[in-house]
Amino acid sequence: MAAFDTDILGSEPTKRMMMNGPVDTLFDKTSSKLVGKPVTRVDGSLKVSGQAPYSAEFYKDNRVYGVLAGATISNGKVTNIDTESVADIPGVIKVVTDAKHFLRNSQQGGKMKAPTQGAIDIAYHGQPIAIVVGETFEAATEGAKALVVSYEDETDEAALDFKQELKNAHEVNEKEGSDKNSEHGDPEKGLQQSAVTLDRVYTTPSQSNSPMEPHSSLAYWEGDKLTIYTSNQMVAFSQKQIADALEIDNDNVNVISRYVGGGFGSKLGISPESIAAAIAAKELDRPVLVMMTRPQVMESTVRRSNTRQRIALGCDENGVLNTIIHDTISSNLPNESFFEPAGLSTHYLYRGENRRVNYEQVDMNWTLSGSMRAPGEAVGQIALECAMDELACQLGMDPIELRRRNEPEEDPSQQIPFSTRQLLACLEQGSKAFGWEEKHSSEPASYLEGDWWIGTGMAVASRGNQLMPSEARATLQLDPSKTLGVKAVIESDMTDIGTGSYTVFSQVAADLLGLPIDHIDMQLGDSRFPSSPGSGGSFGAASAGSSIYLACAELREQIAKRVGLHADTIQLGEGQVSKTGEHQAGVAERAVEAGKKALDALVDKVEDATEKVGLSVSMKGSNNIDPEQYDFSDSATYPLADIISQLEDKKLSAKGQIAPGKNGKSHRQACYGANFAEVAVHRVTGEVRVKNMTGAFTAGRILNHNLATSQCYGGMVFGIGAALMEEVIHDKRDGRLCNHDLAEYHLPVNADVPQLEVILVEEDDPYTNPMHIKGIGETAISGAAAAIANAIYNAVGVRIYDFPITLDKLIDQLPD
Structure with missing residues (x-):
């Protein structure tokens, strides 16, 4: 030190x-x-x-309201914005446009530069192209809806069907990503020579971050100085991005985000309303408040990328892994570098001398994809942990025992020690609290309770620490x-x-x-x-x-x-x-x-x-x-x-x-956990209800047990959504987001969430920082959806590889 x-x-x-x-x-x-x-x-x-006070609740004298107007095509160019089309609407002050500086989309977290800019070239439906400013929010809203925009429409040439575009998958930009392709040994040969093998493809859909507080910004100028109250997770990076977007000095930008009503990754970087508010405020010499509507948040900020993941496992007759292959294809807008790092934990979660993590990307004319809570592990461990459960069934082995047999002594991908690793303790404490030995049956579809098939499942969790x-x-x-x-x-x-x-x-x-x-x-x-x-x-x-x-x-x-x-x-x-x-x-x-x-x-x-x-x-x-x-x-x-x-x-x-110093490279640092779930599946309709969940997690020294437990509750609820309902749907004909509000984008509500039990396994990690703590917020998500999926299999004997697991995917396969 x-x-x-x-x-x-x-x-x-x-x-x-x-x-x-x-x-x-x-x-x-x-x-x-x-x-x-x-x-x-x-x-x-x-x-x-x-x-x-949240960003939209700060008041400045002489404040006016701005409402974004979005593109109604998915690919093409804006040829004309008819500002006179809203001139007669009472309360409308002005239509503000800036073809050069308007943001095409949001920025990713941790970036120093502005995101892609330009309001002429259209890359997705809903892309912000103008802002209508009014004395009232209602006037600005009416103006934005009435604004007449002409296009050179090239939607027929847009990439709108992911399956059809798979043939055009290309290499990812590893330098800009949060994970890298890696290969050890000979994975394909190792798979062929393994006594027991499993080779499956899993698909996960796009998901919306859906924070409770929509994105909003209040901007005003005092000479050359810009002050912007904005809903943002990373203030220092946001300040640099705003300065770069507006081509002004960092010192001339003051960013204030005192309270943020959730973000889950969607507010890591600046989003289009911030720059639009700043430009309008400068042009009108008045404070301008821009609040995105829920559809605008879902259409023009970020989504979690959909994925196609191949998981291939090879082991001996005793279940000891020798081969792990995790190939992921995700999607993003053309020329954007973010890709979903689904294999992050695959590098070190289990033993195996032959291993590969590989990424490819497909360009789509959809909403920007970016970080959503637990980027990588949240969807990557759905695939990996479902595959591990299926392998355990194939071996006739308890899934907890399979994981015990594949506990590595060191990081198998880098040959470095773990700073701490309490995964086995999580499995032990979690299974005991859940009652795994009493509840879990090795035979699927073996317990019918009235009209409901009952099953249990588990999955481990891991999230890297930085x-x-x-x-x-x-x-x-x-x-x-x-x-x-x-x-x-x-x-x-x-x-x-x-x-x-x-x-x-x-x-x-x-x-x-x-x-x-x-x-x-x-x-x-x-x-x-x-x-x-x-x-x-x-x-x-x-x-x-x-x-x-x-x-x-x-x-x-x-x-x-x-x-x-x-x-x-x-x-x-x-x-x-x-x-x-x-x-x-x-x-x-x-x-x-x-x-x-x-x-x-x-x-x-x-x-x-x-x-x-x-x-x-x-x-x-x-x-x-x-x-x-x-x-x-x-x-x-x-x-x-x-x-x-x-x-x-x-x-x-x-x-x-x-x-950070040498510890980040000399030791593998991560949090671990184990999720356990009990579900009921209706024998006629295929409806799934989660009956209870238990999670045991480590995160170094815990700063506040109430808050850490609350974070784990949230992660487990995220898992319920990912397993059973959350799915962003883009229309394959014109690229519109079909379910762009909370009425149609289904999230878990109180009725979907059962009794949750969280166990914080004691741990002290002196390699992390002087407080010995690790981040816990995203650990509990990882593996939670897989535990539910595995419980559904245990209940009815049906494996679903295309998430979310909705009743239409179960109903024609249910046991008699």
Whole structure:
């Protein structure tokens, strides 16, 4: 581990860390133990009372409304936009167009540049081409519907049928993707020579992210400065994308996303309404609010790509795998680089010396495909885990036992150790809680309960763990309104998309600074704050949280220096500073201390010399406190507020910076889990009801048990949707999205969701970050749909390879 401080005269002290080995965590040494506790959301009361402002709820004087107008063809060009066609509609102010700068589609997460721009060339039905601005939302809506647009229609040449376009599949852009093609051994030969083989093709449909809050942006200009309140998961990247799209400096863009009503990947990058709002606001010199309708969100942001996946498995008579083949074809708009990384976990989930993960892509004139919660694993593990279940049946083996026999000792694709791997513990605890041995029958269609066939299924889960560069600031300052007279202000552009960022980061800061949680002022979602990677990829809490952790750790050390303690002997608790234990100095520290003493001596000489010639120069800074006034013998404590009050500015600030190091390549880091499901299938209609589900998951140290459990509930519900109902349908004739609202795009509702049980398996991973945590939000999705599909097979003996599993695919195959 490499960590070092900077405290140069006049600069903000910063603690930096790169993960180059295992590290200890201060959570084991703090006096308070809020981290891990089921603390209630600190922003909960604001949300339920309607006081948490979302992007569309900010108000600026003289605000007007903009409504996007979308293309009604799937391929071709715009030849004319008749702005006069809406001139007589009361309340309509103007039709704003910008053929060059309008966004064709949304941007992917983590990108520095604008997405594809241009409103002339049409690539899909619903592509935004203009914005109608009105004094009221109703006027703008009427104008957008009435706007007359002429086209050069080339829809007849559009790619609208995925199966027909499979012949045109091409290589993916690996440099731009989140996974790469890989091959070890000789997979095809290994498959042929295996004693037992399975070779299947699975298809999964496009899915809509469907966040509760539609995409919206409020934009206004003050001279050359643009402020935009927008619903976005990654503020720092969004700022750069907006600046690039508008061809202005980053410093002239301020992005604010204080509360985000869900995203699930659709808000990782900017979407078309943001740039349209900014352009209209500039042209009219008035604040412009653009709120996408639900159909617009589904048509012109992103979708999860549909996939065609071939899974081939080869093993010996005992079920020990020697061959795994996972070939995926996904789709996207022409010239877009994102592809669905369905084989991400296939690289390391099971043993096997012969293995291949391969990707191809098909260009389609459909909505942009991009990241949707657990991109890759969510659909990839549907195929892999259904194949593993079928192989277990073929072998006459319990599916849990098959997975035990194929547990690798190290990452089989890279030959590197796992940082931690608690998959077997998840299987053991999950199966016991679910009652697997009592419920599961090895014979399908063996239990009829009234008119319902009953079956059970399971699947494992895995989601890779990442650490991203992040920075945060922590400031201790006096606050007479607080019981202890002091509060901590934490600043980061990190977002809270409903996952609980405000709460878990407050817990981290409270523990490290020894303050009650209501003494933490968590400031998030503003590009003026230090930058983080944002919410996405299950790396948000670990990355932004680690930078907050380090900023608070630096404050601890700054306080320790001022009261004559060392970092390993200071204790902060309930607003008091005390001493704990004895300092253990290392070799490096002794060398640094010697250097500091020499520097102090030199500073004293310089100050003495300048004083003799009539000058007054201080090189030690004005915030130094005489540490000799503090005597920590006899368990003495001192109020933190008193220490801060002696500083010239009455406050103390520090930054924290985290960056990935060697650990990301030296160790395979991932979360694991096991999903168990019990289903009922009606013997006449084929209707499927999920009776109950149990999931056991690991995610390193858990920051908040309530919030982590809630995330797992959400993941399991995602699995129900993927297994049984979710499917985006594009019309093969003209490319229209047939089910572009929540009435026709079916999502799980309360009646579809049974009793869910979540088990958080204890784990501590010192290789991940200084908090030892991993992202959990996307782990529970992975494998959840496969567990349901496997339970359906167990109930009625029917394997479905084309998802979702709707009753029409079962009804003619049901047992008598």
